Amino acid sequence: xxxxxxxxxxxxxxxxxxxxxxxxxxxxxxxxxxxxxxxxxxxxxxxxxxxxxxxxxxxxxxxxxxxxxxxxxxxxxxxxxxxxxxxxxxxxxxxxxxxxxxxxxxxxxxxxxxxxxxxxxxxxxxxxxxxxxxxxxxxxxxxxxxxxxxxxxxxxxxxxxxxxxxxxxxxxx
Amino acid sequence: xxxxxxxxxxxxxxxxxxxxxxxxxxxxxxxxxxxxxxxxxxxxxxxxxxxxxxxxxxxxxxxxxxxxxxxxxxxxxxxxxxxxxxxxxxxxxxxxxxxxxxxxxxxxxxxxxxxxxxxxxxxxxxxxxxxxxxxxxxxxxxxxxxxxxxxxxxxxxxxxxxxxxxxxxxxxxxxxxxxxxxxxxxxxxxxxxxxxxxxxxxxxxxxxxxxxxxxxxxxxxxxxxxxxxxxxxxxxxxxxxxxxxxxxxxxxxxxxxxxxxxxxxxxxxxxxxxxxxxxxxxxxxxxxxxxxxxxxxxxxxxxxxxxxxxxxxxxxxxxxxxxxxxxxxxxxxxxxxxxxxxxxxxxxxxxxxxxxxxxxxxxxxxxxxxxxxxxxxxxxxxxxxxxxxxxxxxxxxxxxxxxxxxxxxxxxxxxxxxxxxx
Numbered sequence: 284x285x286x287x288x289x290x291x292x293x294x295x296x297x298x299x300x301x302x303x304x305x306x307x308x309x310x311x312x313x314x315x316x317x318x319x320x321x322x323x324x325x326x327x328x329x330x331x332x333x334x335x336x337x338x339x340x341x342x343x344x345x346x347x348x349x350x351x352x353x354x355x356x357x358x359x360x361x362x363x364x365x366x367x368x369x370x371x372x373x374x375x376x377x378x379x380x381x382x383x384x385x386x387x388x389x390x391x392x393x394x395x396x397x398x399x400x401x402x403x404x405x406x407x408x409x410x411x412x413x414x415x416x417x418x419x420x421x422x423x424x425x426x427x428x429x430x431x432x433x434x435x436x437x438x439x440x441x442x443x444x445x446x447x448x449x450x451x452x453x454x455x456x
Numbered sequence: 457x458x459x460x461x462x463x464x465x466x467x468x469x470x471x472x473x474x475x476x477x478x479x480x481x482x483x484x485x486x487x488x489x490x491x492x493x494x495x496x497x498x499x500x501x502x503x504x505x506x507x508x509x510x511x512x513x514x515x516x517x518x519x520x521x522x523x524x525x526x527x528x529x530x531x532x533x534x535x536x537x538x539x540x541x542x543x544x545x546x547x548x549x550x551x552x553x554x555x556x557x558x559x560x561x562x563x564x565x566x567x568x569x570x571x572x573x574x575x576x577x578x579x580x581x582x583x584x585x586x587x588x589x590x591x592x593x594x595x596x597x598x599x600x601x602x603x604x605x606x607x608x609x610x611x612x613x614x615x616x617x618x619x620x621x622x623x624x625x626x627x628x629x630x631x632x633x634x635x636x637x638x639x640x641x642x643x644x645x646x647x648x649x650x651x652x653x654x655x656x657x658x659x660x661x662x663x664x665x666x667x668x669x670x671x672x673x674x675x676x677x678x679x680x681x682x683x684x685x686x687x688x689x690x691x692x693x694x695x696x697x698x699x700x701x702x703x704x705x706x707x708x709x710x711x712x713x714x715x716x717x718x719x720x721x722x723x724x725x726x727x728x729x730x731x732x733x734x735x736x737x738x739x740x741x742x743x744x745x746x747x748x749x750x751x752x753x754x755x756x757x758x759x760x761x762x763x764x765x766x767x768x769x770x771x772x773x774x775x776x777x778x779x780x781x782x783x784x785x786x787x788x789x790x791x792x793x794x795x796x797x798x799x800x801x802x803x804x805x806x807x808x809x810x811x812x813x814x815x816x817x818x819x820x821x822x823x824x825x826x827x828x829x830x831x832x833x834x835x836x837x838x839x840x841x842x843x844x845x846x847x848x849x850x851x852x853x854x855x856x857x858x859x860x861x862x863x864x865x866x867x868x869x870x871x872x873x874x875x876x877x878x
Binding site: 299301303304307308311312325326344345348349350351352353356371372374375379428437438439442443446451452453454456 | 509
């Protein structure tokens with residue numbers, strides 16, 4: 284995640300949206316673009332068709348509950364979703380998203396966001412401006428211990444940097 | 457300072473004398489379990505990109521269980537890649553079509569009290585029945601583990617769940633978990649759930665593993681049960697001698713817990729979870745009143761196709777037939793369990809009653825293998841998750857229940873309370 288402002292239109296979902304509906308198992312063997320085209324189709328058939336790069340997914344509690352499948356977080360990356368903002372996350376989905384450099388942000392006030400609202404987010408300062416309703420809401424900043432990894436753009440670029448600098452001991456193959 | 461079991465494990469893994477709840481620690485990983493689904497096919501290209509190998513070929517365990525046996529060329533290619541990865545990195549422990557990973561880990565003595573283990577599957581929590589930390593991670597995070605042998609963790613608070621008393625006829629560990637999903641909800645992220653009490657103490661390892669497996673349904677990081685004689689016997693049965701300090705891995709008597717819940721097993725009735733989430737549960741009696749016809753009854757997965765699960769199915773089916781309106785599919789959780797059930801007559805009882813035996817593997821539980829369901833079909837399943845579309849069509853319906861309830865419903869052709877058939 285770069286320290287830049289995220290701007291996009293809101294797609295609003297409810298509580299306990301699970302990872303099976305984000306990345307249905309029946310498409311596991313397909314490529315990531317095919318998988319992503321079915322993202323959330325069971326609950327909103329229009330989402331994967333109409334979501335635009337930079338759009339922001341807004342959700343309630345326990346977003347991403349269930350399976351460890353990284354395809355759940357990757358589907359949003361593939362659809363070029365700019366950020367997710369939810370009241371809370373399931374643990375594996377949360378870790379997967381941040382590891383892919385997909386900003387998974389937390390706010391208690393997501394109920395104030397309506398579908399199609401235009402949002403601007405500063406993920407580092409923890410600010411969200413709703414351009415449609417002209418209201419600002421507070422979001423939690425990214426956890427401090429993950430900032431270094433997130434600033435690098437996710438786990439892979441972070442590991443590459445550390446390995447190249449000799450900061451992590453690895454077995455060469 | 458007094459510590460919980462999970463704090464003791466995280467202290468050891470992070471090389472600290474003690475850890476406090478909320479601290480961020482970096483842990484040395486004793487076992488990294490990766491699978492055909494999100495393992496080599498995702499991780500190998502990343503290792504190549506980084507130009508590195510696996511941190512320890514002894515500690516990276518590979519299991520092929522999700523796409524087995526190959527039903528199409530794509531699955532065959534994924535399995536071939538998995539086998540090639542094992543050869544290329546000289547992986548010491550590879551279980552190819554031996555069964556579902558969490559069961560295979562237990563059968564082969566990999567799980568020991570006090571270990572810190574990571575698995576590329578959300579039900580990795582099952583391993584905690586052996587008094588170790590085992591939790592699920594996505595393939596991207598497992599890539600980091602496979603490269604560095606380390607992972608960060610927030611030191612978790614523990615929710616202690618005690619069960620006292622004994623089950624009535626037809627009630628099982630699975631019913632405890634469907635009940636708990638309703639009572640505790642599915643959002644207990646970054647918490648450990650430790651199970652205790654006399655009911656748990658009296659359970660076999662196979663039953664205890666149901667509790668820790670479905671700690672995942674509570675949203676917990678892991679589920680744990682302090683080791684005792686039963687645990688040590690199970691480890692010995694796999695041909696491994698438990699470590700000398702095995703029984704020391706338990707929460708201190710005065711350890712502080714986030715919450716303590718006390719329940720009584722005497723009054724628990726068979727439970728069923730309605731579509732589309734495990735917390736959507738009520739007693740089977742309630743569902744029986746609704747006359748829910750069942751197209752498919754499925755016995756399988758890590759949680760519900762163990763030997764004792766198959767014994768429950770056989771007990772219900774003995775001398776009866778599966779309803780002509782319903783198909784009963786049975787996928788034993790491992791090759792070893794399949795062989796045991798074949799030699800003790802369990803498979804004979806099931807097939808005589810009309811049940812169909814499927815290969816061991818994750819299969820239809822995750823919509824991957826034989827036994828997926830069509831639009832508008834209803835399945836009652838001994839698996840652990842019933843999210844919309846998980847077992848096939850997004851317009852299908854999955855009810856979760858114990859093996860007793862699934863088998864009884866297969867006989868009745870509709871969801872029933874199993875107690876009338878046992």
